[in-house]
Each structure stands twice: as structure tokens, then as C-alpha cells.
Amino acid sequence: MLVTPNPSSNSSQIGELLRCFPLLADLSPSQLDELAAQGKLWRYSLGQPICRLDQGLQHLLFLLQGQARSVVMSPRLPRGVTTLERLDSGALLGWTSLSCGRNWETLIASTELVVIAIPYGAMRAAMDLSLIHISEP
Secondary structure, three states: OOOEEOOOOOHHHHHHHHOOOHHHOOOOHHHHHHHHHHOEEEEEOOOOEEEEOOEOOOEEEEEEEOOEEEEEEOOOOOOOEEEEEEEOOOOEEOHHHHHHOOOOOOEEEOOOEEEEEEEHHHHHHHHHHHHHHHHOO
16 A cells, blocks of 8 residues: 655644534544544545455545545446445545444545544544543433
């Protein structure tokens, strides 16, 4: 994978960016800080594959800037590929692997992308803790 990390990013910047995503609204500030500490800013170039069917990412990607396409590829299609959905800033990429345990998506960068990459293990732990706190009286 030819992803360019952004070495100048720090966890406080990443934490502020993560707070903008509704999926994380129920997490406590300390849980968000833990996710931010493990998060990395990645960049994808125009046309670069983000993930392919059955080749999972191992990270949930929070799309900050740019546009990605969810595509299907088949030799039976006139061009061999067609767009299923366009994903803009604010979208989550790689969600199917986290929720289903298998990647069901092929994603390609339509423009240059900037994402926050959070490892699945960290996301699972944060979501599990969040569910525990929600269910407590």
C-alpha cells in the first residue's frame, strides 16, 4: 500500500478532527484521546486503491478531505468498472471489515485524499467500552 503518512500530525490535532464525526459522539473525552493517540493521518493519491474486495484494511478511515469511490469491477461491464457510491468528507471507509469481519468493498481515491486511520483493534475496544457505559444506569 502506497500511503503517505503525515509526520507532522500529533494526537491533539487528530483528536480535534475525530470529534467532528458523529459515530464517535458517545465516546468519552478519554476514549477519544486514546483513539487519537493511535490515529495517523494518511494521504492517498488520485486513482490509488484504498482497499479491494476481500483484502481488508485493518484500519477504519475517517475521510477528512477529498472524494473516494466505492466501485464494482467486472469484465462484463462496458469499461470493466462502475461506481456504486461516491464518498465525500465526513464518510467512513473500511467499515464493512470492522462490522462484518470481511471486506465487502473496493474503494478508490477519486481525488487526493486525507484520512485519519484508526486501527480496528482500537476502534473495537472504544466501541465496546462505549456500549458498556451506555447500558449502565
